[in-house]
Amino acid sequence: MSALGAVSVQFTREQLAEVRRLQALYPDKRAALLPVLHLAQEAFGHISLEAEEYAAGLFDLSPAHVHEVVTFYSLFFREPRGRHVISVCHNLTCHLLGAQRVLTHLKKRLGVDVGGTTPDGGVTLLSVECLCACEMAPMMQVNDRYEGNLTPEKVDRILAELR
Amino acid sequence: MSELILTRNFHLPGSHTLALYRETGGYAGLEKAFAMKPAEITEEVKKSNLRGLGGAGFPTGVKWGFLPKGHPGPIYLVINADEGEPGTFKDRYLLERDPHALIEGMIISAYAIGAHLGFVYIRGEYVGPWRIFRRAVEEAYQAGFLGKNILGSGFDLDIIIHRGAGAYICGEETGLISSLEGKKGWPKLKPPFPAIRGAFGAPTIVNNVETICHVPHIVRRGAAWFAGLGTKTQGGTRMYSVSGHVARPGVYELPVSVTLRSLIDEHAGGLPNRRRLKAVVPGGSSAAILTAGEIDVTMDVDGLKNAGTMAGSAGVIVMDETVSIPDALMVVARFYAHESCGQCTPCRESTGWIYKMTRRIIEGKGRKEDLDTILDVARRGAGTTICAFFDGAVGPYISYIEKFRAEFEALIPK
């Protein structure tokens, strides 16, 4: 286990209340699985196997069925990630407008490869499919935020703000 | 300049707020809608020639008409805000800049189809749009536009916002339903179609954000007006997402009768740096590519269909003369290989295989027979799968190679 992952996999009472609310919201309780996994990722930083089993218990599902869901979607992180996640779009428009240059620049600045996290746990770098902001290509997602019309200088500014 | 309908408020500060929406006539169509019979609204939507703007272009009113009559149980309205088609970004603008238009559209559409619960499935990466839309839903509840007995009409509607978690296939309507149900986004077998048996086993209508945003205008101003904006088979305007090598990339709302040439040259400002046009993807990455000589086509569903491509999601990607088409195909093939859900064999196996072949060609290790193998595999796989994902991938596979074959051949060692 990672040093970052010392959080015990257990929702707080408030979070559990939110789980129950979500489960009651839908015509079928299982429909709340994605929202609850989002909640788990927010609470625990990533979705460990332990968290999957915990979620399975909350939904009376077999852990395998939760594992199917977690491994299917690209936004669920199964390993600890950095405090910030940078996802560079590498799809068509961004590719045409220099996504590779942005990615190369980020790799150099951060000293990590795609999929890697800086040794200080600061930033995880990803290369992802279309984020549907092609009008600002090349672009990337920095945590919740879209950043577009990227140049090396703009990338450097964004990195400086993250530190 | 033609009239803006969906995007008319985009330039106004606070366009996402209830206050501004109401100031500009928002929610005014509700009373008129509630005075109509639900079936009359469906009829009006049919007559308007509104077609699905998410990608398939299916006539919206006809889709609504597939619902079983007099169904005793619940019926659901699901909004597909899982925008993911490469080259498309219009729904993001609607969610961020005019969320109440979607809510009003949902109220009227739900009333028409007899749904009392609506879901809005927003792609997981759209965190900002999700927050804005969530706030708008809260506002609408507070103002009595959602919940019980809306405006004293006796009609109830609740909206649940559901966030995706990163999977292109969830933009496919039955993949979306699976995901909404808390499962992997595996598309479902059809039949049964969602209108008969959809989300949670109930009759379900899945419509794109932009499609539903049109509905209040159709009700308020009439089907004839809407139909008159477009072509014989498709009414209204639609929002074109234009990106790539153009001077002014962005969203352009235009009648569907606009030509691709006009969209690129007049609206998006043409190509920068005096470069020449090489190719255009007219309807999102799944649409077959058009060469520079093929852009005098109208951008409606049938116009592009007749041109051998598709209107799809109206995501227009412009490529200038510097672009390597094999390189572009490798990027697109990588996308389809990454996003294939893996459920059915032809798509699961051939998207990966085709990506490997295109990558090998780019790396200079192509073989003479590779191009024909890609074409053959694409053709053989087409039409054999559970959903339209693979048929979408076939669009670029075949068109990029057929239209730019010499460029591929030049990369293959003799």
Add this chain to the structure above:
Amino acid sequence: MVRLTIDGKEVEVPEGTNVIEAARRLGIEVPYYCYHPGLSIAGQCRLCMVELGNNPRPQIACNTQVTEGMVVRTDTSKVLETRQSIMEFHLINHPLDCPVCDQAGECWLQIYYMKHGLYEPRMVDEKVHKPKAVPLGPHVILDAERCILCSRCVRFCDEITGTGELGIFQRGDHSEIGLFPGKELANPYSANVIDICPVGALTDRDFRFAVRVWYLDTARSICPGCSRGCNIEVHYNLRRPHHNQGRRVARLKPRYHAEVNRWWICDAGRYGYKFVDDPSRLVSPSRGRGDAAVEIGWDEIIPVIAGQLRRYRPEEMGVLASPKMANEDLFLLKRLVDHLGLAHVDFSVPPRHPGDEDNLLIRADKNPNTCGAELVGLGPREGVGHGGARGILRAAREGRIKCLWVFHHDLLASAWPEEEIREALRTLECLIFQGSNANRVSAAAHYVLPSATWVEREGTFTNFEGRVQRFWRAVEPLGASLADWEILGRIGAALGLGPQPVRAEECFKALAAAVPAFAGLSYGELRDTGKVVSA
């Protein structure tokens, strides 16, 4: 009923039938991998595509229910080409390791490749690599590279056992079946996933590298593991006797029966055959206890047994029959018992630990023929008041019963105190044990009569619902062992009962004539599905 046309031939099938099953009625094979009549429709493999009416796109037959007047074509060039294409997709990432795959010879990838293959390999790129030789549980081993992701195993665990151990993880061509990390596939029916896996992805750890399947022969049979009477096939190997450590029975497989077990059997039954080729088998009649035991021939022992049975008075003799015996055995024993006028007769010995039971197949009664034993009348006789088997043993302990004939039971594994049993066995003047395998009763017996096991003979069992079902002989009786009814026939002859049956069928005929519940049943007419006794 719905009438439709398939490849120009008309057929009438019940409403709700799919096109695969309708075609099967006509003897037309529509190939498929993911479809299974016992599971939900997945539509994933895309191999079963057919042409429907004027629809230009072939559709999957599994998810197409017949409609009146439907016109189906399974033989057009479009359908055949589609099959070839789908087969190619199924194979591009397959390791093609048939020479080291247990499934070879019964693999649907091989079978359909021969029929529908493209025969021009075009895939030169690196295949996707996935986990290989991963034990999933006590019985099942996974090779994910061979898997075609048909999801039958996943659906089995979801829909039949409801245990949900398996899933398909990841997506695209990296999708793979597996367990949640750290979990096992250990439900009581786990090995059925091996049977329904159409390829070599899930194979049997017990059968792993044991025998090539083309050396196996098949006999129809009934599982003797509990009172359900699941229909099975016995797969045995006589052609390569040096393989599989000389064990003749290689494996048991479920055989479809609509009302008994459908397509399934439990793991306990599937692997419960090991006693057949076990070193504990009794292979020769013998006389004398423990170290003093001497093997002798049947000709020698039969008169000795007959002599012992004549020597004691009826009230000094007891018989513990077994609900593991076939109806034919039980009937001949009943005739003997009646002839000798014995009253101390029972068949029921409670096990030390009550058997497990569920709502699917598994029955708590681990005997295949309790119902038959009851119907034949080998239970405690009403009014005699000997207290059943336990009462018989008490009488033995107290010296009132001097001669006891025990069939198959290991009494020391019963629910009764061991000391009580030991004392009874010690006290007896004459203990006869008849059974297939040595146990603590045979060790204490003065005479041992070796029985053939159920795969070495034929006969019938009556399951808990009263269904009389036939099992057929797979292999020869080991050593000098004989079917119980043959042994009983020989003893009967020696006791002067007259001509005895020489075939199991004759025993059954006599049984049907004598026991009302079996009246009207005929051995031959039982066929594959069996018949239910009259109430």
